[in-house]
Amino acid sequence: MTAEAALGAASTMAIIGAGQAGAEVATLLRQSRFEGRILLFGDEPYLPYQRPPLSKAYLSGEIGADALIYKAAVAYEKADVELRLGQRVSEIDRAAKRILLDGGEPVAYDRLVLATGGRARQLAVPGAELRNIFYLRNIADVQALQPELLSGRRLVIIGAGYVGLEVAAVAIKRRLAVTVLEAMPRVLARVTAPELSAFYERFHREAGVEIRTGVSVAGFAPTQDGARVSEVLSGEGDAIAADLVLVGIGLVANTELAERAGLVVDGGIVVDDQSRTSDPEIYAIGDCAIHANHGFLRRKIRVESVPNALEQARAAAASIMGKPCAPAAAPWFWSDQYDLKLQMVGLSDGYEKVVIRGAQESASFIAFYLKDGTIIAADAVNRPGDFMAAKRLVGERMSIAAESLADENISLKTLMATGAR
Numbered sequence: 029m030t031a032e033a034a035l036g037a038a039s040t041m042a043i044i045g046a047g048q049a050g051a052e053v054a055t056l057l058r059q060s061r062f063e064g065r066i067l068l069f070g071d072e073p074y075l076p077y078q079r080p081p082l083s084k085a086y087l088s089g090e091i092g093a094d095a096l097i098y099k100a101a102v103a104y105e106k107a108d109v110e111l112r113l114g115q116r117v118s119e120i121d122r123a124a125k126r127i128l129l130d131g132g133e134p135v136a137y138d139r140l141v142l143a144t145g146g147r148a149r150q151l152a153v154p155g156a157e158l159r160n161i162f163y164l165r166n167i168a169d170v171q172a173l174q175p176e177l178l179s180g181r182r183l184v185i186i187g188a189g190y191v192g193l194e195v196a197a198v199a200i201k202r203r204l205a206v207t208v209l210e211a212m213p214r215v216l217a218r219v220t221a222p223e224l225s226a227f228y229e230r231f232h233r234e235a236g237v238e239i240r241t242g243v244s245v246a247g248f249a250p251t252q253d254g255a256r257v258s259e260v261l262s263g264e265g266d267a268i269a270a271d272l273v274l275v276g277i278g279l280v281a282n283t284e285l286a287e288r289a290g291l292v293v294d295g296g297i298v299v300d301d302q303s304r305t306s307d308p309e310i311y312a313i314g315d316c317a318i319h320a321n322h323g324f325l326r327r328k329i330r331v332e333s334v335p336n337a338l339e340q341a342r343a344a345a346a347s348i349m350g351k352p353c354a355p356a357a358a359p360w361f362w363s364d365q366y367d368l369k370l371q372m373v374g375l376s377d378g379y380e381k382v383v384i385r386g387a388q389e390s391a392s393f394i395a396f397y398l399k400d401g402t403i404i405a406a407d408a409v410n411r412p413g414d415f416m417a418a419k420r421l422v423g424e425r426m427s428i429a430a431e432s433l434a435d436e437n438i439s440l441k442t443l444m445a446t447g448a449r
């Protein structure tokens with residue numbers, strides 16, 4: 029009997045982690061006619077919510093917490109998903125096929141999905157325990173940070189990745205004095221080309237943000253009472269005055285449960301293209317999972333994005349129900365800073381040439397990354413239409429001459445019709 033055939037009305041699906049990935053797989057399973065019990069455990073007290081606005085519209089106060097909710101409570105009721113919010117799962121007992129909740133309650137499962145996400149990487153330097161050092165991963169983090177974003181205060185942001193730059197954009201609008209420290213020689217260095225980094229650096233500087241690159245953080249100096257941060261101390265010997273600090277230096281995947289249960293973990297819970305872990309009855313999806321061999325990129329990679337979380341949820345649901353999985357698409361992501369909508373598709377590392385279409389001065393352009401003549405990635409700024417086309421160009425690994433890509437007199441639609449695949 030196959031694993032799928034064994035799942036009937038008496039079976040139990042347990043999902044650990046009530047973020048977007050967990051919520052998606054729970055409701056999809058019911059849509060796919062899974063007949064058994066579906067239990068969704070989440071250690072936060074909220075309905076599953078969307079994290080992207082945490083550093084954007086929610087932090088700025090443009091939207092309230094209600095607008096973060098991913099699916100209304102009624103969607104879980106309709107799908108007969110049992111929400112167990114505010115409940116942490118502390119152990120997986122694979123031999124007995126049960127999980128243990130904090131407090132010791134055991135819950136039996138037939139299939140298990142790990143959707144445990146990740147946590148903000150902590151900065152381990154002297155003074156890191158001082159008050160007024162903030163991180164940004166969940167609603168509670170924003171609720172702690174937001175009241176501190178008062179006009180005139182000096183905010184030092186450590187890390188010029190998406191989260192750091194998005195917070196800088198919000199804080200400068202609130203009239204704080206914002207300094208961003210980045211250890212690499214340029215902002216967004218891990219994800220984009222120097223041209224894009226230069227564009228974003230210029231935009232932030234013109235808005236009033238001070239950006240210092242090539243700066244490492246060695247520690248924090250306290251105020252006289254020893255409670256709060258007064259200065260950020262750089263490895264290069266500078267002291268940067270601060271009333272508050274935001275650290276945005278990436279994410280650590282929540283893999284401990286999986287590790288203790290003996291699943292294969294390597295910078296994330298290792299999964300195949302159907303989101304299956306090394307135990308065929310346990311799946312892992314979203315930020316906690318690492319693709320052993322990403323279906324599109326053909327390499328080992330952990331992707332932190334909503335589209336990836338939802339795609340892996342769909343793959344897991346299909347696999348559990350014994351249905352074919354759609355092939356993995358080129359990963360994509362977005363970031364909102366000021367009035368700039370950045371949308372990125374594919375992975376640009378290893379590119380040989382970057383071609384810019386449109387004028388950077390107009391803040392509306394798209395950068396294509398080419399390798400061996402093939403378009404491997406694209407970053408679009410305020411070009412949603414071109415981004416849709418770019419998703420196809422990257423997805424179909426098209427080869428188009430650089431001069432044609434840069435020529436705005438030829439539409440991308442025309443290029444798609446004529447380019448080589």
Ligand SMILES: Cc1cc2nc3c(=O)[nH]c(=O)nc-3n(C[C@H](O)[C@H](O)[C@H](O)COP(=O)(O)OP(=O)(O)OC[C@H]3O[C@@H](n4cnc5c(N)ncnc54)[C@H](O)[C@@H]3O)c2cc1C
Pocket residue numbers: 044045046047048049050069070071072078079080081082083115116117118143144145146164165166191282285313314315316331332333334335337360361362363364
């Ligand atoms: C500030 C910020 C901005 C972002 N902006 C963007 C963006 O613009 N575009 C984009 O595509 N992506 C963005 N992302 C990334 C995106 O939000 C994540 O990729 C996505 O939320 C991953 O979803 P997930 O369900 O895998 O994990 P999560 O959303 O982290 O959910 C996991 C949940 O599991 C819970 N959990 C963990 N362990 C246990 C346990 N043992 N028991 C019970 N519950 C547990 C966690 O507390 C959490 O609630 C952003 C992320 C952040 C933090």
